[in-house]
Amino acid sequence: MTELAAVLDHLDNTLEDSLERLFALLRIPSISTDPDYAAECRNAARWLVDDLVSIGFEASVRDTPGHPMVVAHHPGVRTDSPHVLFYGHYDVQPVDPIELWEAAPFAPGIREIEPGRKVITGRGSSDDKGQLMLFVEACRAWKALHGHLPCRVTILFEGEEESGSPSLKPFLEAHKDELKADFALVCDTDMFDPETPSICASLRGLVGEEITITAASRDLHSGMYGGPAANPVRILAKILADIHDDDGRVTIPGFYDGVEETPSQVLQSWQAMGTDAANFLGPIGLSVPAGEKGRSVLEMVWARPTAEFNGISGGYTGKGFKTVIAGQASAKVSFRLVHRQDPDKIRAAFRQFVRERLPADCSVEFQPHGGSPAIQLSYDSPLLTKARQALSDEWPKPAVTVGSGGSIPIVGDFRTYLGMESLLVGFALPDDRIHSPNEKYDLTSFHKGQRSWARILDALSRRGT
Missing domain, CATH: 3.30.70.360 (Alpha-Beta Plaits)
Structure with missing residues (x-):
């Protein structure tokens, strides 16, 4: 059995334990926009530090003028492997209006929302505690099975993403020598659909x-x-x-x-996704595209x-x-x-x-x-190619390379202050109700997301292959 296969089996066998750890983090009401929850934000940061230390990271709470950062480092076993910086945020949105929640927002649990589909409930389950814990669990499994990580890893967890990140840019500038890596991994994104993982290669x-x-x-x-x-x-x-x-x-x-014009093979892959004007505009009461003539709706939103x-x-x-x-x-x-x-x-x-x-x-x-400025990762980047194959090996459908019509400021900040490109991989779904009452995270996303990050770490650790 390969190192990776053993890690994947371990993640399957310890899913219940990983859920209990996520529930413990979800129970902490780390609402960054409300000063009354400042102590809870610090509690969440401390919880993460303790958890990372328990699996061999050198981790600490770093004070800022606002809520603290969590910074952690772990060496990799392969000396020629890349150094990755993984980013997530532990703060969450307020829960108002509380009367619309079907269960207490900080009392997480498992619920079946339709036959065969179970979800994790609670504020932060998708945005972003559930997402960041996927990577931590992948690292935990590597350490438990092999005593090492396949590549050098630095972790940065922020506590102010939901309140505008006022401390982030000064922190990056002050600690750029410590945080600089070969590239960043950002988890705060979505899948294309429940069976199709995606990598976001561009942000407008x-x-x-x-x-x-x-x-x-x-x-x-x-x-x-x-x-x-x-x-x-x-x-x-x-x-x-x-x-x-x-x-x-x-x-x-x-x-x-x-x-630039989008490569023809990328346009063809977008066309194969089945998104047209009718199913894109129909749910909002429209039917006729109003943008550039001769462009598909996905090209208009992602690349124009x-x-x-x-x-x-x-x-x-x-x-x-x-x-x-x-x-x-x-x-x-x-x-x-x-x-x-x-x-x-x-x-x-x-x-x-x-x-x-x-x-x-x-x-x-x-x-x-x-x-x-926009962020654009080369469509034929080796980094993207390796991650896309790793995701395709895990999910029912091959991974797709997508763009985002909006912006994720941290990606631009990593480029500006640390000189790094970012790989954006996440496992949220459009119906996760982030920022709204009854936020959820699919149990499949939580399970296969852990396995996906284990595969990506293994793939990225192998230079030139």
Whole structure:
């Protein structure tokens, strides 16, 4: 029997014990956003340190201005194997509204939600305590069977992810020499479906802008001034309408600089997933894609940049009717970025686009709302290839490489402060109700997720194979 096979058998035989450990962690109400739970956040950090020490990690609670970090290190047996940094977070969301919970949120248990489908219940079961404990259990099994880990491992567990991570960037910068590894493993993601594991290879970046156009010095009577007076609502609406052409492409000069076409084999794999406009848009009451013509919905969400309008205001918007011409009109605009698009250049190009369309007597002010580049892992990366094969060996269906329409800030922070790329593998499901009452985590995800991380550690430890 190989080392890996023995580890997988051990994980099967100790599933009940691993559940009890997860339940103990889930019982700690580590709500990071509420100061009343600060002591519980520290209790969760201490619990994790004690557990990691018990399996041979050098682990400690690290204080920050907010909730503490957990940092742990363990050497690997293979001197030529890579050094990995595994990231998760032990803090959880508040439980309100409490009356909607079917069981106490911090009294975890097992429940059958449909024939043959058992789930772990409780706040944090999916986001992110259940997910991070999968990796810990995989490490525990390696140590129990062989007395070592297949590669060098550093662990970073955060206690403020659900409250904006205010301490994370300073901590990474202050401890970059200690935390720097060959690459990071991030567990806070989903499977494509209950039988299909996924690896997230791309995260879209973001540029947020709020613009305010001012015309007259005050709101005007539309009967007395309508016609001669510039109307900032009309001006704003025209500028926003100019941002897209009839094919759904963004018209801002230079917007597509750095945007690459997705490899044809990747597009084919996405097409094979069976997601089309009908089943993607149908549940939200839509049917016709509104983005770039000639692109599938998955390509639009995972691999193409966008410009979206998130709010428009100006003039009278209360009940009833008021015949005024507004003195000001505002809009909130967000750009999702891909590949090598530069957030600063996108912001500057957008502002120039607006200024060039501004009539005489009008002025514009801009307020930035964050900016971050996209994250893109090479689709043929050896790291991704090894992990994809390891996952395919474990689950009923082969692993798929996906993208994310949103952002996971920690991935950008690892690149910025530690110079590391990240591999994003998680085993949550879309119906896990994270951040909502009755959060759950499939028992299959918990069991096969442990086995998956054991396989990934083994695969990653073998350089050049």
